[in-house]
Amino acid sequence: MNVHLLAFAVGAIGRRKARALAFAVGLTAAVTLLAAVVFLTESLRAESERSHRVEPDLVVQRMTGGRPRTVELADEQLIASIPAVRSVTARVWGYLFLPAIEGNITVVAAAPNDALLHRTPSSIEPSPSTAHAVIAEGRHLRAGEHEVVMGAELARTLGVQPGDELRIADAQRTSHTLKLVGTFHSVLDTFTADVVMCDATDARALLGLSPGQATDLALTLSNENESSVVAREIASRMGSTRVIERHSLARVRHLAFGRRAGLVLAMSLPALLTLLVLAWDRATGFSASERKELAIARAVGWSTSDVLWAKLWETLIVACAATAAGLAFAYLWVFVFGAAGLRQALMGWSVVYPRTPLTPAVTLAQVLGITSAIVGPFAMVSVGAAWRAATRDPVDLLRA
Amino acid sequence: MRPLPSSVAIASRSRQPLRIGMAGAALASPWLVALAMALHAHARRADRARQETTIAVALSQLPSADLAISATSRWLRAPSLEEPGAAFADGPASRDSDPAGGAIAPPTEAWAHEASGLSVTIAITKAAFQP
Numbered sequence: 421m422n423v424h425l426l427a428f429a430v431g432a433i434g435r436r437k438a439r440a441l442a443f444a445v446g447l448t449a450a451v452t453l454l455a456a457v458v459f460l461t462e463s464l465r466a467e468s469e470r471s472h473r474v475e476p477d478l479v480v481q482r483m484t485g486g487r488p489r490t491v492e493l494a495d496e497q498l499i500a501s502i503p504a505v506r507s508v509t510a511r512v513w514g515y516l517f518l519p520a521i522e523g524n525i526t527v528v529a530a531a532p533n534d535a536l537l538h539r540t541p542s543s544i545e546p547s548p549s550t551a552h553a554v555i556a557e558g559r560h561l562r563a564g565e566h567e568v569v570m571g572a573e574l575a576r577t578l579g580v581q582p583g584d585e586l587r588i589a590d591a592q593r594t595s596h597t598l599k600l601v602g603t604f605h606s607v608l609d610t611f612t613a614d615v616v617m618c619d620a621t622d623a624r625a626l627l628g629l630s631p632g633q634a635t636d637l638a639l640t641l642s643n644e645n646e647s648s649v650v651a652r653e654i655a656s657r658m659g660s661t662r663v664i665e666r667h668s669l670a671r672v673r674h675l676a677f678g679r680r681a682g683l684v685l686a687m688s689l690p691a692l693l694t695l696l697v698l699a700w701d702r703a704t705g706f707s708a709s710e711r712k713e714l715a716i717a718r719a720v721g722w723s724t725s726d727v728l729w730a731k732l733w734e735t736l737i738v739a740c741a742a743t744a745a746g747l748a749f750a751y752l753w754v755f756v757f758g759a760a761g762l763r764q765a766l767m768g769w770s771v772v773y774p775r776t777p778l779t780p781a782v783t784l785a786q787v788l789g790i791t792s793a794i795v796g797p798f799a800m801v802s803v804g805a806a807w808r809a810a811t812r813d814p815v816d817l818l819r820a
Numbered sequence: 821m822r823p824l825p826s827s828v829a830i831a832s833r834s835r836q837p838l839r840i841g842m843a844g845a846a847l848a849s850p851w852l853v854a855l856a857m858a859l860h861a862h863a864r865r866a867d868r869a870r871q872e873t874t875i876a877v878a879l880s881q882l883p884s885a886d887l888a889i890s891a892t893s894r895w896l897r898a899p900s901l902e903e904p905g906a907a908f909a910d911g912p913a914s915r916d917s918d919p920a921g922g923a924i925a926p927p928t929e930a931w932a933h934e935a936s937g938l939s940v941t942i943a944i945t946k947a948a949f950q951p
Contacts, residue, residue, distance in 0.1 A: 427839035464887065470868075471885035474876045479901060513883040515897065526897060528882060554878040571888070607871045608878045613888040614897070617881070635883070636901070669885070669900035737846040744849030751857050755864070774888055779868040780861035787854045795850075 425726065429733035432713070439707065444742040446695040447794060451746025452753070453692060455790050456762055457685055459754045459782050466781030467610055472670045476509075476638035477647050479664040480654055488662065490633040498657055499637060504650050506642045510634035512620050514627040516590070521577055523771035525570075526615045529623035530561060558582030558602030563619040569602040571612035573772050590626050598622060609774035700801065706809055714809050715817040724810045731806035732799060739795045746794075747787060755780055 433440045480499065481488045493510055500508045512529035554560075559582075561567040568586070575581065582602050589595045604612040624631065641650060644666065651663035685692075706714070714727060753759060755778055763773065809817060879885050884898040 423840055424836065426843040427836040430839035430843050431835075464889075468885070468887055470872075471875065471879050474879045475885050481901070511883050524897065526883075526888070530881060553874055554881070604878065605874055607874060610887050610889075611875070611879060611882060611885065615882065615888065638883075664901065672900040733843065737843050740848075740850050741846040744846075744853040747850065747853045747857070751853075751860075755860075772888070777864070779864050780857070781865075782857070782861065784854065784858065787850075787857065791850045791854075 422726075422729070425730045426733055428730055429737055432710075432730070432734050433737060435713075436707070436710065440738050444738050444745075447739060447742035447798070448746045448749065450692050450695040451743050451790065451794055452749045453688055454685070454794075455747050455750035455787075456753050456759065457688075458786055458790065459750055459780065460759050460762060460778070462781040462783075462786070463754070463778040467779060469670060471611070472666070475666050475669055477641040477644045477666050478639040478651060478654070479669075480637040480639065480658070481662045481664070482658070483660050483662050488636075490629060490635060491637055493632050493634060495658060496634075496637060499639065499654055502650060502653055502657075504641050504643060504646045505639055507640045509638045511636055511638055512623045512627070512629060512633075513635050514623075514629075516588070516616075516626055518588075521771050524614065525574060525772075527623050527626050528615055528617045529620040530563070530569075530617050531620070554604055554608060555602040556605040558600070561601055561618060564621070566596075566598050566618075566622060567601045568598045568616050568618040568622070569604060570600060570616045571609060571614060571772070572603045572606045573609050573613040573774055574616065575600070575603045577772050588626060590628055592628060594625070596622065596625055607776060609776040611774075613774040614772045700798070706805065711809065711817050714806075715814040718810065718817070719814040724807070727810035728803055728806050732803050735799050735802035736795065739798045743791050743794050747790065751780075754778065 480491065480495070482491045482495075483489065491510065496508050496510050499505055509531060511531070514527055515524040516527050517524050555569060556572065558569070561569050570580075578586075580586065580600055582600055584600050585597055586600060587595050587597050598618060604615070618626070621631075623629075624633070627635075629635075639650070641647060647665045647667075651665060654663050655661055717727060717730075753762070758775070758777070884901050886898040886900055888897070
């Protein structure tokens with residue numbers, strides 16, 4: 421390879437600025453869109469899978485007519501007698517629509533520490549201080565005092581702060597006065613943005629549950645490999661139930677993000693194809709000045725190999741710079757500017773979006789994959805076009 | 821390889837180092853961007869790793885580790901727990917029929933109106949006004 425050909429390629433790009441710019445802009449836009457979807461999806465998937473290890477081994481729901489309904493606290497004893505079951509926790513949680521924000525909040529009953537910290541790392545001892553670690557402003561709630569803690573983003577949306585009192589009416593028109601005593605740490609926004617946590621009595625009142633009812637049951641097993649066997653045993657004891665195993669929870673999330681990403685890419689396909697066709701056209705078609713330049717080069721003694729190397733460098737220089745710009749724009753868009761526009765498409769539909777910056781989970785293989793998927797085909801096409809031109813007679817090339 | 825045509829070589833001789841430098845920078849740019857991204861991502865992941873304990877404690881108090889990204893849609897807030905029993909779902913992890921996977925927004929205004937008819941209200945008393 422002659423380095424002079426590199427300089428010649430840069431000069432050729434400079435002589436056809438508009439053409440190179442159109443090529444680069446098309447490629448940059450296509451790479452940005454493609455890379456941003458990959459970056460955002462992988463980040464959400466990693467965030468979701470990171471939390472997998474703290475989930476219960478089994479979740480038991482009652483089903484009626486194909487829909488989940490509340491469980492009875494008596495079911496807790498029925499399940500606790502199964503030998504492989506280490507603990508059963510009746511959980512009270514649900515959704516409440518707030519016209520003020522035109523969206524649902526998730527009401528969660530705070531359970532006693534000793535019942536809930538069953539899957540946290542072994543180094544953490546269940547104690548009031550561990551529960552308080554999740555609170556950034558104010559303090560954790562005290563049971564029986566009609567207190568709540570909520571997600572920082574929800575508090576910001578409602579315009580409240582610790583010390584404020586909230587009067588929330590349930591669907592039975594009964595108002596409940598609750599005092600906001602703390603907000604969750606902002607690093608938890610991805611999980612708690614819409615969460616209002618109160619004690620079980622207040623949660624039941626807000627959700628319209630009777631004292632003997634709970635939303636579902638969370639189980640910890642002495643050996644999680646026995647989850648399928650225990651799930652079958654629960655189904656036979658309780659009848660119409662849905663027992664969700666831990667690996668199923670992870671699978672649902674994994675698939676959900678993949679499908680969403682695929683859909684966004686599918687919806688963007690026409691725009692992506694248009695950009696690629698534009699860039700392809702620029703890479704394959706030779707203008708009159710370019711044909712003239714090639715003809716002169718061939719006439720003064722350039723070999724076919726010289727011409728191919730010069731055209732290859734010209735394409736690679738523009739394609740590499742455009743791909744680098746596209747990758748950089750996509751990264752900044754997703755991880756610095758919060759994926760404005762794309763976030764709504766991939767992150768569901770909410771009025772209380774978590775503002776926590778996403779954690780990058782992209783791998784070098786993915787970056788290389790995107791780069792080679794874009795640069796490779798364009799390099800091959802440009803070499804093919806240059807080969808056809810370089811093997812023609814210079815006089816024919818000038819007359820074409 | 822044959823030498824470059826003299827006209828081309830002479831014309832570009834003075835700018836050649838600059839052009840070669842520009843070409844090298846352009847060809848290396850994807851790798852430089854990938855390296856910068858890797859360094860930034862590593863720092864962000866280290867930050868997140870330091871928050872693991874807080875996250876674990878918080879998640880042990882929540883019903884689901886699903887991300888809070890679809891609060892408006894009940895059947896999307898905790899898909900891992902609600903599929904396939906949730907409304908509009910035909911199978912586990914099926915594509916969102918409304919609205920994340922579609923082009924039509926959920927009728928939140930209609931829901932708000934419906935809720936208002938039932939006198940579902942939220943009132944906030946600011947602490948600043950308390951005696």
